Amino acid sequence: PAALLWFREDLRLADNPALDAALRSGAAVTALYVLDDETEGQRALGGASRWWLARSLRSLAKDCAAIGLPFAIRRGKAGIAVPHAARETGVGAVFWNRRYGAAEARADVAIRAELEGEGIAVEDFNGRLLHEPWDVKSRAGEPLRVFSPFWRAAMTRGEPRAPLPRPTSSRVSAGPALDGVDVESLALDPTKPDWAGGLRNAWEPGEAGARKALGAFLDSGLKGYAETRDRPDMSATSRMSPYLRFGEVSPHQLWHAVEAAAADGSARAGDVEKFRAELGWREFSYHLLQNFPDLASRNVQQRFDDFPWSAPTQGDVRAWRKGLTGYPIVDAGMRQLWTTGWLHNRVRMIVASFLIKDLLIDWREGEAWFWDTLVDADPANNAASWQWVAGTGADAAPYFRVFNPSLQGARHDPDGAYVRAFVPELTRVPAKWIHAPWAAPPGVLEAAGVSLGRDYPKRIVDHDAARSRALAAFGSLKTRT
């Protein structure tokens, strides 16, 4: 018998339950990836994600070839392409790892029905999450809306399974070849302008890249993670997010890798626990997505549907996107995002708060920009995090929590090294004023060669005034509903 392995958001060979099961079934296996921009309701990947995907697919193709697994890439509606490929190869079964978006899950139900109707079995697995989102419940059997009880409930489900081994060629019996297209023809890369230079410098997408980045983190980042993970000026977090997004690494691999690092004494239990809790936030986002399928487009708390957002002015949105707001930590963040496709978590919170609270712009505007520019743009994490900052989500920060960008900058980037890395105009501004250059005494900026309004923008809003405006807007909402 032959089997088809359909790769989706699991672009790896190691710890891939669907691949492992297909090989264990004894079938001759053919692998397939389908670039699907057509299925209704499925959100098309953003620009940075497409850039990542191109490299990831090339890397996967190479890895499949190395173990003798035939692999084809096709383009089109999965509901047509997958059954078609199954018929063409004459397989008796299709294997895949589950997806969690509502539209994706719907498509999978339909594809399964079609295949089973033709006598082709479907076997699906969890390759993406430590726990299925529907398995974690309150004692009363309800979904959970708050992280801490969610994570406590998840932990009672026991230790996540150990990662499955990476298959070697001796385990592979090659299935029928399938025609496919080459990655180039998918036109996933930007052309004019080519904005991906910074991404190329920053990342090595693919499973091998994930292994290297994880190794570097285990060697030097995990130790002290609990204290330093909030420091954007340090290389203190794993940068595993794009690899998790595309499934080049699994959370199970990370869960167990940090344990091993702690066992040999290179990290402390507190670091391991904290890191695992961050994986827990990712699980929680998927739990929310499961229970609020419109997480990226609708306020979880419906009372916010009446919120008096400002009509976003082109100028404000543009200044935010380009990192020209006059708030150095915000600008450094938005420039890091644009040049590298990634942004430190603390700074994500600061820039999101700035857009939503200081500019009073609807969180969906920011969510969409992140979706397009992040290499880790994730349907669950991005939407859940934006709603969390906005105060509209299930487990939201209270609306009156408004980040003060200069205080946040001074706390988390105390020497200004992070700002200097992305806002070169301010390189010579002393640390004391780098997060609030407008407040510097006369002479300080001149000595640093900076004239506000000429070399670096004046603030587009006054934070204190903006904060009062935001609180008034949120206050009006409370009395109206």
Ligand code: FAD
């Ligand atoms: P590490 O600190 O090394 O953490 C390890 C992993 O845990 C991460 O890769 C990630 O999968 C998970 N994780 C860590 N922090 C969080 C968190 N706060 N919420 C959920 N999962 C977390 N994360 C995405 O993966 N994709 C997104 O599109 C995304 N959008 C965000 C938007 C906003 C406004 C905010 C505030 C956060 C967003 N995050 C998103 C969450 C978080 O910022 C990133 O996961 C994290 O910065 C990735 O860096 P890292 O891999 O070095 O994290």
